[in-house]
Amino acid sequence: MKRAGSDAAVLKPAEHKSEGFKIYDTLSREISAVSASNGEFVRIYCCGPTVYRDAHVGNLRTFLLADLVQRTLAFAGVKSQLVQNITDVGHMSEDFEEDKIIAQSKLEKKDPYSVAREYEARFHQDCRALNIRAADSYPRASECIDLMIDLITKLIADGLAYQGEDGSVYFDATRFPSYGALSGNRLDALKPGHRYEFTEGGAKRFHADWALWKAAGSRSEMIWDTPWGRGFPGWHIECSAMSLKYLAGKVDLHIGGIDLRFPHHEDERAQSNSLIPGGGEAVTLWLHGEHLLFEGRKMSKSSGNVVLLSDVIARGIDPLAIRFCFMENRYRSQMDLSWSSIQAAHLTLERWRKAYQSWFKSPANLSERVNQLIAEIASAFNNDLDTPRAMISLRGIERGDFEGGEKRALFEALNPLFGLDLLKQREAKRLTKEAEALLEKRKAARANRDFKLSDQVRDELSLLGIEVRDTSEGQEWSWKIN
Ligand code: AMP
Numbered sequence: 001m002k003r004a005g006s007d008a009a010v011l012k013p014a015e016h017k018s019e020g021f022k023i024y025d026t027l028s029r030e031i032s033a034v035s036a037s038n039g040e041f042v043r044i045y046c047c048g049p050t051v052y053r054d055a056h057v058g059n060l061r062t063f064l065l066a067d068l069v070q071r072t073l074a075f076a077g078v079k080s081q082l083v084q085n086i087t088d089v090g091h092m093s094e095d096f097e098e099d100k101i102i103a104q105s106k107l108e109k110k111d112p113y114s115v116a117r118e119y120e121a122r123f124h125q126d127c128r129a130l131n132i133r134a135a136d137s138y139p140r141a142s143e144c145i146d147l148m149i150d151l152i153t154k155l156i157a158d159g160l161a162y163q164g165e166d167g168s169v170y171f172d173a174t175r176f177p178s179y180g181a182l183s184g185n186r187l188d189a190l191k192p193g194h195r196y197e198f199t200e201g202g203a204k205r206f207h208a209d210w211a212l213w214k215a216a217g218s219r220s221e222m223i224w225d226t227p228w229g230r231g232f233p234g235w236h237i238e239c240s241a242m243s244l245k246y247l248a249g250k251v252d253l254h255i256g257g258i259d260l261r262f263p264h265h266e267d268e269r270a271q272s273n274s275l276i277p278g279g280g281e282a283v284t285l286w287l288h289g290e291h292l293l294f295e296g297r298k299m300s301k302s303s304g305n306v307v308l309l310s311d312v313i314a315r316g317i318d319p320l321a322i323r324f325c326f327m328e329n330r331y332r333s334q335m336d337l338s339w340s341s342i343q344a345a346h347l348t349l350e351r352w353r354k355a356y357q358s359w360f361k362s363p364a365n366l367s368e369r370v371n372q373l374i375a376e377i378a379s380a381f382n383n384d385l386d387t388p389r390a391m392i393s394l395r396g397i398e399r400g401d402f403e404g405g406e407k408r409a410l411f412e413a414l415n416p417l418f419g420l421d422l423l424k425q426r427e428a429k430r431l432t433k434e435a436e437a438l439l440e441k442r443k444a445a446r447a448n449r450d451f452k453l454s455d456q457v458r459d460e461l462s463l464l465g466i467e468v469r470d471t472s473e474g475q476e477w478s479w480k481i482n
């Protein structure tokens, strides 16, 4: 298994005995083992952004969950595949009036697709700034319409869906006996008239039915022709279509924010389970992240307390300070964020990175107690992502009873697990153009396997006070101490 860090090729922490990764599963309401049903890699689906605005840091807390899961698995040498959809059509605004993307395109006086692509690009930028590992694929709803039409056709043929008098196609909730198992909402307890789903003029047979496909009505953009007429997809069918297609009919772990448990995931479960051959659960485990509050209230546009990652960066704060704060709280608990906690995290990160530069003077020492601590931290991640416990251990390293080489080894081994850029050199002292060119030259030399040249450039860099080292994540550099 690869572990990043300085001289990682020769320096490897002892393989810890992994007791296996477990998470709290919303469906069974139990802590359950995450495993690869195909015996090769864990198939993960994470509900992605609706791309009509910038993701706020609350949304990013949920997206970070998929990254923490992937890093935990990778640290134990387990492979995974992550699919995250991009919702660019069919997600109706809270007042049920309009598609969120179309409403925004009117505000911005732009074509809805260009609005969607712009915010999609910004979502990727935010994820990169938080060191959220990229998914293996990001299918867009608007490009999966044929898939959805196929699924809806099958649901109608199987008698699970019907076309209403308004031309829209609905899933018949009464045909799915375990409806409500995920969220605890029983069908008989869901009151007619309860506005939990976009309601089209009473054309449903039963109040809990939901639209798989919506008739276009007066809508003229983002619509498609189907056997049931022109229209656009419902939000929930998008996720069934994309998860089943891109993960080959089985999701080992499904991730999303707690608000998606109902109706979005409840409806997705009914659709997907009805579509897979042989019955059973299309999704083995459901992982839900709790909400982020900001200064006491849930972060949302309507609360007026939205904080974007760009706001954090504009204050001169390292965006990874946000990641740091998130990891100090368990994903299953609501957490309150404030500017003072973000600032404190920023200062701690700066201090640790500076300290690492001084520990770098000593050769890395993977002593027994170092390996022991690494195993303890990995075990905290494995234990339903107990990142607060892992962060306490990480905090303990700086002032702990380790010598410099041990602290260096700990930071280097743990850096890929925490994703906090612990080895990053302080940015206060900027590289000269000459040094930048030399670093590029050395990178190219190594890519060409010209090690003689790369060693020569290493010496030239050393004369400029720069130390380079090669890690599994590529070349890294730092200012030489003394
Ligand atoms: P959206 O782009 O609105 O579809 O939301 C993207 C994700 O963010 C979903 O998984 C939501 O459940 C999640 N989410 C929305 N608000 C918050 C919040 N305040 N804290 C954490 N996650 C949130």
Ligand code: ZN
Pocket (backbone or CB within 6 Å): 047, 048, 239, 264
């Ligand atoms: Zn979804």
